[in-house]
Amino acid sequence: TSRSDKLLVRDVNPHLLCVLCRGYFVEATSIVECLHSFCKSCIVKYIKTSRYCPICDVQLNRQDPFLSLKPDEILQRLCYKIVPGLYKSEKLRRKDFSVRHNEAIA
Ligand SMILES: [Zn+2]
Ligand SMILES: [Zn+2]
Numbered sequence: 001t002s003r004s005d006k007l008l009v010r011d012v013n014p015h016l017l018c019v020l021c022r023g024y025f026v027e028a029t030s031i032v033e034c035l036h037s038f039c040k041s042c043i044v045k046y047i048k049t050s051r052y053c054p055i056c057d058v059q060l061n062r063q064d065p066f067l068s069l070k071p072d073e074i075l076q077r078l079c080y081k082i083v084p085g086l087y088k089s090e091k092l093r094r095k096d097f098s099v100r101h102n103e104a105i106a
Helices: 003-016 040-046 073-082 084-094 098-105
Strands: 028-031 037-039 069-071
Touching: 003 073, 028 040, 028 073, 037 040, 040 069, 073 084
Parallel strands: none
Antiparallel strands: 028 037, 028 069
């Protein structure tokens, strides 16, 4: 990685970390009410015990809290872009090259 990449990583890092596991987002998922983001597995696990956002305490959908979750593809893509190692490991896992090819038109 070049120096500019490192600068960029440091600047955006706090926005790419899940508060629940303190790691980079994996399958980034946002709460539609407040747009806070978490790993999919982290927030799914969390809302089994609480129906409020872990960051701002907004109440999730009363009938079904899962309706308040939506995959955040843009954030996830950003995460892959900023953290090359993460993208690589996910890519190996999924054998999916579409993210990189779709970037230009996204
Ligand atoms: Zn997480
Ligand atoms: Zn929130």
